[in-house]
Amino acid sequence: MVVHCFEAFVTLAATDIKIIVEFYTQFLGIEPQPYLPEIYAEFQLPGLKLGIFKPKSTQVGEFIPEGKTGISLCLEVPNLEAAIAELSRLGYPPPGEILSASHGQEIYAYDPLGNRLILHQSSRQNL
Structure with a gap:
Protein backbone atom coordinates (compact mmCIF):
# COMPACT_ATOMS: atom_id res chain seq x y z
CA MET A 1 0.00 0.00 0.00
CA THR A 58 -3.43 37.60 -7.72
CA GLN A 59 -4.71 34.71 -5.55
CA VAL A 60 -6.73 36.52 -2.87
CA GLY A 61 -10.08 35.66 -4.51
CA GLU A 62 -9.15 31.98 -4.61
CA PHE A 63 -8.26 31.76 -0.92
CA ILE A 64 -10.58 34.40 0.53
CA PRO A 65 -13.75 34.46 -1.60
CA GLU A 66 -15.56 37.75 -1.05
CA GLY A 67 -13.74 38.26 2.25
CA LYS A 68 -15.37 35.24 3.90
CA THR A 69 -14.06 32.01 5.33
CA GLY A 70 -15.71 28.66 5.81
CA ILE A 71 -13.42 27.10 8.36
CA SER A 72 -14.30 25.98 11.86
CA LEU A 73 -11.26 25.34 14.01
CA CYS A 74 -12.11 23.02 16.91
CA LEU A 75 -9.75 23.38 19.86
CA GLU A 76 -9.91 20.98 22.79
CA VAL A 77 -9.24 22.93 25.98
CA PRO A 78 -8.66 21.66 29.52
CA ASN A 79 -10.72 24.48 31.08
CA LEU A 80 -13.53 26.02 29.05
CA GLU A 81 -14.14 28.91 31.45
CA ALA A 82 -10.45 29.90 31.35
CA ALA A 83 -10.45 29.77 27.53
CA ILE A 84 -13.56 31.98 27.41
CA ALA A 85 -11.92 34.43 29.80
CA GLU A 86 -8.80 34.57 27.59
CA LEU A 87 -10.85 35.21 24.44
CA SER A 88 -12.72 37.96 26.25
CA ARG A 89 -9.45 39.50 27.43
CA LEU A 90 -8.25 39.53 23.83
CA GLY A 91 -11.41 41.36 22.77
CA TYR A 92 -13.20 38.43 21.09
CA PRO A 93 -15.72 37.15 23.63
CA PRO A 94 -17.95 34.30 22.48
CA PRO A 95 -21.35 35.69 21.46
CA GLY A 96 -23.38 32.74 22.75
CA GLU A 97 -23.71 30.48 25.73
CA ILE A 98 -21.92 27.25 26.62
CA LEU A 99 -23.61 24.25 25.01
CA SER A 100 -23.82 20.85 26.68
CA ALA A 101 -23.53 17.65 24.68
CA SER A 102 -22.97 13.99 25.49
CA HIS A 103 -19.26 14.43 24.71
CA GLY A 104 -18.75 17.50 26.90
CA GLN A 105 -19.24 21.24 26.74
CA GLU A 106 -18.45 23.68 23.95
CA ILE A 107 -18.85 27.27 22.92
CA TYR A 108 -18.53 29.04 19.59
CA ALA A 109 -16.34 32.08 19.17
CA TYR A 110 -14.66 33.87 16.28
CA ASP A 111 -11.11 34.99 15.56
CA PRO A 112 -10.33 38.48 14.16
CA LEU A 113 -11.02 37.29 10.58
CA GLY A 114 -14.37 35.74 11.43
CA ASN A 115 -13.19 32.11 11.38
CA ARG A 116 -15.34 30.07 13.74
CA LEU A 117 -13.60 28.63 16.79
CA ILE A 118 -15.25 25.73 18.55
CA LEU A 119 -13.78 25.55 22.03
CA HIS A 120 -14.50 22.13 23.47
CA GLN A 121 -13.97 20.68 26.94
CA SER A 122 -14.40 16.93 27.01
CA SER A 123 -16.53 15.23 29.61
CA ARG A 124 -13.71 12.66 29.99
CA GLN A 125 -11.96 13.18 33.31
CA ASN A 126 -8.46 12.40 32.06
CA LEU A 127 -7.58 13.96 28.72
Whole structure:
Protein backbone atom coordinates (compact mmCIF):
# COMPACT_ATOMS: atom_id res chain seq x y z
CA MET A 1 0.00 0.00 0.00
CA VAL A 2 1.37 3.40 -0.98
CA VAL A 3 0.65 6.33 1.29
CA HIS A 4 0.59 9.59 -0.63
CA CYS A 5 0.26 11.82 2.41
CA PHE A 6 2.35 11.68 5.57
CA GLU A 7 1.07 14.80 7.31
CA ALA A 8 -1.91 17.16 7.13
CA PHE A 9 -2.40 20.58 8.60
CA VAL A 10 -4.85 23.48 8.55
CA THR A 11 -4.04 26.81 6.94
CA LEU A 12 -5.77 30.15 7.14
CA ALA A 13 -5.34 32.78 4.44
CA ALA A 14 -5.30 36.45 5.43
CA THR A 15 -4.44 39.60 3.52
CA ASP A 16 -3.27 41.23 6.75
CA ILE A 17 -1.76 38.37 8.73
CA LYS A 18 -0.34 40.50 11.53
CA ILE A 19 -3.62 40.70 13.49
CA ILE A 20 -4.43 37.01 13.15
CA VAL A 21 -0.89 35.90 14.05
CA GLU A 22 -0.98 38.12 17.15
CA PHE A 23 -4.39 36.71 18.11
CA TYR A 24 -3.28 33.07 17.88
CA THR A 25 0.07 33.84 19.55
CA GLN A 26 -1.76 35.28 22.55
CA PHE A 27 -4.63 32.79 22.65
CA LEU A 28 -2.50 29.66 22.17
CA GLY A 29 0.30 31.00 24.36
CA ILE A 30 3.04 29.97 21.94
CA GLU A 31 5.14 31.71 19.32
CA PRO A 32 4.85 30.66 15.69
CA GLN A 33 7.78 28.67 14.32
CA PRO A 34 8.67 29.30 11.59
CA TYR A 35 7.56 32.91 11.33
CA LEU A 36 8.14 35.08 8.28
CA PRO A 37 6.40 38.41 9.03
CA GLU A 38 3.76 39.36 6.44
CA ILE A 39 4.28 36.02 4.65
CA TYR A 40 3.78 32.91 6.83
CA ALA A 41 3.40 31.78 10.44
CA GLU A 42 3.07 28.25 11.75
CA PHE A 43 1.88 27.10 15.15
CA GLN A 44 2.84 23.59 16.28
CA LEU A 45 0.06 22.17 18.44
CA PRO A 46 -0.33 18.63 19.74
CA GLY A 47 -1.89 16.74 16.85
CA LEU A 48 -2.23 19.80 14.60
CA LYS A 49 -0.12 22.23 12.69
CA LEU A 50 -1.82 25.59 12.04
CA GLY A 51 -0.37 27.64 9.20
CA ILE A 52 -1.31 31.24 8.45
CA PHE A 53 -0.27 32.74 5.15
CA LYS A 54 -0.73 35.82 3.04
CA PRO A 55 -1.82 34.87 -0.48
CA LYS A 56 -0.33 36.68 -3.44
CA SER A 57 -2.49 39.57 -4.60
CA THR A 58 -3.43 37.60 -7.72
CA GLN A 59 -4.71 34.71 -5.55
CA VAL A 60 -6.73 36.52 -2.87
CA GLY A 61 -10.08 35.66 -4.51
CA GLU A 62 -9.15 31.98 -4.61
CA PHE A 63 -8.26 31.76 -0.92
CA ILE A 64 -10.58 34.40 0.53
CA PRO A 65 -13.75 34.46 -1.60
CA GLU A 66 -15.56 37.75 -1.05
CA GLY A 67 -13.74 38.26 2.25
CA LYS A 68 -15.37 35.24 3.90
CA THR A 69 -14.06 32.01 5.33
CA GLY A 70 -15.71 28.66 5.81
CA ILE A 71 -13.42 27.10 8.36
CA SER A 72 -14.30 25.98 11.86
CA LEU A 73 -11.26 25.34 14.01
CA CYS A 74 -12.11 23.02 16.91
CA LEU A 75 -9.75 23.38 19.86
CA GLU A 76 -9.91 20.98 22.79
CA VAL A 77 -9.24 22.93 25.98
CA PRO A 78 -8.66 21.66 29.52
CA ASN A 79 -10.72 24.48 31.08
CA LEU A 80 -13.53 26.02 29.05
CA GLU A 81 -14.14 28.91 31.45
CA ALA A 82 -10.45 29.90 31.35
CA ALA A 83 -10.45 29.77 27.53
CA ILE A 84 -13.56 31.98 27.41
CA ALA A 85 -11.92 34.43 29.80
CA GLU A 86 -8.80 34.57 27.59
CA LEU A 87 -10.85 35.21 24.44
CA SER A 88 -12.72 37.96 26.25
CA ARG A 89 -9.45 39.50 27.43
CA LEU A 90 -8.25 39.53 23.83
CA GLY A 91 -11.41 41.36 22.77
CA TYR A 92 -13.20 38.43 21.09
CA PRO A 93 -15.72 37.15 23.63
CA PRO A 94 -17.95 34.30 22.48
CA PRO A 95 -21.35 35.69 21.46
CA GLY A 96 -23.38 32.74 22.75
CA GLU A 97 -23.71 30.48 25.73
CA ILE A 98 -21.92 27.25 26.62
CA LEU A 99 -23.61 24.25 25.01
CA SER A 100 -23.82 20.85 26.68
CA ALA A 101 -23.53 17.65 24.68
CA SER A 102 -22.97 13.99 25.49
CA HIS A 103 -19.26 14.43 24.71
CA GLY A 104 -18.75 17.50 26.90
CA GLN A 105 -19.24 21.24 26.74
CA GLU A 106 -18.45 23.68 23.95
CA ILE A 107 -18.85 27.27 22.92
CA TYR A 108 -18.53 29.04 19.59
CA ALA A 109 -16.34 32.08 19.17
CA TYR A 110 -14.66 33.87 16.28
CA ASP A 111 -11.11 34.99 15.56
CA PRO A 112 -10.33 38.48 14.16
CA LEU A 113 -11.02 37.29 10.58
CA GLY A 114 -14.37 35.74 11.43
CA ASN A 115 -13.19 32.11 11.38
CA ARG A 116 -15.34 30.07 13.74
CA LEU A 117 -13.60 28.63 16.79
CA ILE A 118 -15.25 25.73 18.55
CA LEU A 119 -13.78 25.55 22.03
CA HIS A 120 -14.50 22.13 23.47
CA GLN A 121 -13.97 20.68 26.94
CA SER A 122 -14.40 16.93 27.01
CA SER A 123 -16.53 15.23 29.61
CA ARG A 124 -13.71 12.66 29.99
CA GLN A 125 -11.96 13.18 33.31
CA ASN A 126 -8.46 12.40 32.06
CA LEU A 127 -7.58 13.96 28.72
